[in-house]
Structure formats: structure tokens, C-alpha cells
Amino acid sequence: MKEGPDLARIAALIGEPARANILTALMAGRALTVTELATEAGVTVQTASGHLARLEEGGLVVPRRSGRHKYFALRGAEVARVLEALLGLAAARGHLRSRPGPRDPSLRAARVCYDHMAGEAGIRLYDSLLARGFLGPAPEGLALTEAGAAFVTGFGIDLATLRAGRRRVLCRDCLDWSERRSHLAGALGRALLDHMLGQDWLHRVEGSRALRFTSAGRRAFDAAFPPVDHWFPEGTNPQAA
Amino acid sequence: MKEGPDLARIAALIGEPARANILTALMAGRALTVTELATEAGVTVQTASGHLARLEEGGLVVPRRSGRHKYFALRGAEVARVLEALLGLAAARGHLRSRPGPRDPSLRAARVCYDHMAGEAGIRLYDSLLARGFLGPAPEGLALTEAGAAFVTGFGIDLATLRAGRRRVLCRDCLDWSERRSHLAGALGRALLDHMLGQDWLHRVEGSRALRFTSAGRRAFDAAFPPVDHWFPEGTNPQAA
DNA sequence: GTAATGTTTCGGCCATGATCGAACTGTGGA
């Protein structure tokens, strides 16, 4: 009954699964559209829109209009710090949101994250592209370099279609909490996964997000994306306000 | 849909008004009983008991049985740090839980906090007792010194009854967020307020937590608890795990 | 023993709010 900051209001704002997913997705530091956040949160666009309105009103996120897209980002480093603290506490208390079977090794090895590859293989791919200078930092976050464009074209990706057809961001890094590392998302991440699936390098495990390599696919993947040692993948600051 | 700590679960635990009140009350660093926490949270004992079970299961509080009382305290400094961060963010975002009329000056001057006095007058009382060595730090938090016992006895408090009759903690400091200072709670805090009410030094304002001094009462109060300058009231660490 | 006090469990009521379908607004491209 005392006066004071309304702890409950701000915590309740975070303490709703869909909103928590949205905020977690925004922890990568980049602005995402309503539709993207809806997918991340696993809800429809209407629902996400409502949640984002609440989050904005609560001062946790800020919108930025760009054409017919509306990008949302975390509002400042203080919000990120609070989320970090909460994530740490949740991890320390053993509260994990591992829905599809806790600690499944195959999920850690390679899995689908929305429409791109995550897990150890996803990180390998990302690191390998970065280390060879195919990906580089850009004002918008992450960009394909000239050498990178040549590489993915040689890999079999139709970059022109990718860039023209969809309005979606080409490259984005996606932070995995299990690995604490980034992997490649965005239109390119999707295209790479699609291509590898089409080449039978790997296939989805039914009823799971896991991906399983074929033996030939594993060899081809290792050749295309050789492992990188001594590389710190977090080149860009994920907490840029 | 990513793996990771369950942000929502831990935040939802905090983001419920009653539970948030409980946690805020525990931010003082001392263990409180179920009944006390129920009063702090403004709910019945059954409800508080249920909330505390959830908080315990979530790893935010730890119980400690002592006879027929069950004391709850925050579980470690990490929890306190998260709450601090949340309180700070809430304050920064202007989320205040001032239910009874925002910024009522009479509430700030003197008000009831459960059963003892809070507000500027409450802080004055507390500081005055501390500065004169009537209250001092103790293993249990706060204790009445020998001089203090003599003082309150002279003031008209029946210390023997207070100590024998009730099992309640005699002295406790209560942290006010509006003032960021401590005031005296516990059995003694209650007894002092009751005594002053009985002496017509002040009376409750109907329908409010505010207390209003009579003119004679104000003079008597000022004489009994002279203001203390240059005194930092937070002598004990409120964050002791 | 009985009484008093503190805490928990059970049951049912009820409000909050999350969710989605459908319809509407606004922007950009052909």
C-alpha cells in the first residue's frame, strides 16, 4: 500500500509469453517489423500489434515508421539491462522454455529458427561467412559484401530475385540463447536453408524443429562453410540503442 | 520459439500486484510472516499464502519456519538486484502506484503504513530515535537499546506487555519508496502510533491513510522527537541476503 | 486437555486480458 514505482505494471508487461518473446527477439538490438515480431512470438499480426501498442505505451519499445513498415526496437539500454537481468535470473532458476523436448541434442546440432538455420550448424555457417569477409557490418546491421554476393551466387542463390521480389531484409543475425551466439537470419538465411534442403544436404525431422544432415550433405556443408577457430562472432554491438 | 530462459514465467511471477507488493515489502531485506505480507499486499492471508507458494516455487523467496510462524525473505541478492532494476525502470517510465490520490501532500506529511506511522513525521521519529542511540543495529535487524527502553517507557509505552504479549518483532524499519528513507515499524512502531493517537496528538483522516496532527500534538511531537540534521538514516544494509 | 493464533487447502465466483476472424486504413508498386 506504499507509494512507489509500479513494479507490477512493468513486470506484467514483460510477463506475458507473447510479449516476452517479442522483447527477447528485440534483444538482438535491431528493429523488427510487426509481422516479423508476430512470427517470433507465435501469434497473429493483430495480436502482436496489440501487444506492441501496450509495450510502446509502457515505454519498453519505440516504433519507427519506414514506408508501410513499422519497425520496433527496444527503448534504450536500460530496458535491455532489465531484460538481461531477468533472463539471467530465469536461467539461474532453471526456468527454460524448451517446449519441444528439453535438451534434445539433435536440436542443438541443427534446427530451424523460423525459416533459417540455427544451432551449431547455423552458427558455423554464420561464423564462416563473417570470417571470410562475406558478411560485414552495415548501417542496417548486417550486409552482404561484394565477395559475399559472388560467393552466394556461386553457391546457387539467385540474389537478384532475393533482392527484388521480397521487401524483406536480406541479412540479419539472430541471437540464440542456448548458444549465446548469432546465426544468419533474413531473406538470405532463408534462401540458404531452402537451397540446402533442396539439395538434400539435410531435411526436417517431422514434428520437430530439428534438422538432420545426410552424410553427403554433411561433407558438402563442411566444405562450403569450414569451421573458424579463434573467431569472436559478436562483432556488432547487439545492444545499440 | 527459440530456446532460452523463460523470461515470461519469472516476469509474470513479479508482475502481479499482490506479489509485487509482497516482493517490494521484502526489499527491506528482512523476513516477514505470511500475515504481515498479506497486510502489505492488501489481500487476505489465504491469497498471500498461495502467492508465496508460487514465489517460493519460482525461486524468488525462501521460507524459514520459526514456531508457528513462517517467515519469507528474498532469495539472495540476485533477486533483489532484478527487483531494483525493475523498480528503477518503472520509476523512469513514470509508472507510479499512487492509488489514494496522486501526490497528496497530507499523505506525505504523515500517514499510516499498516499500523505504524510513515511519511515525513514517521521518518522524523525514526531518525530521532536512531540519532539519540535509542535504536541500534542488531542481528535481527533493529533493536531497542537500554537507553531506548528507558525512553519509550518514560514516553508511556508498556514495554513488558509489548515484549511478552505479542510474538511480533519489536522493532523493524520500513522503507518508503516515496521518501527513500526508513521509518519505524514493528510492535514498537505500532505502540508509539497507538499511544500518540490515544493522546490526541493526531488522528486518522477518514477514508484515507493520512494522519493529521492537532496543534498541541504537533508541538508535543516536535519536542519528543526533535529533528536531526546531517544524519544518514540508512545505517543498516537493507539488502542483506 | 482447551483455547488462541498462524498457515494451508479447497471450492466456487469472477474479472482481466489474450486470442483470432473480419473488416478497415494507409502505403507502395504496376
Place this chain on the structure above:
DNA sequence: TCCACAGTTCGATCATGGCCGAAACATTAC
């Protein structure tokens, strides 16, 4: 101009969970 796409608003549904009364359980005092 028409269409496609992004986002918002509205309305209805529905589940979660907070809440308290009553009663059981536990512990201490007398």
C-alpha cells in the same frame, strides 16, 4: 486506377488465474 501488402481496430470468445469464505491443519500458550 487497381492490386498487394502492412498494420490497426473492433467484437466475441474463452481460458487463466486472482480472490475470498469456510474449514482443515499446525503450533504454542495456559
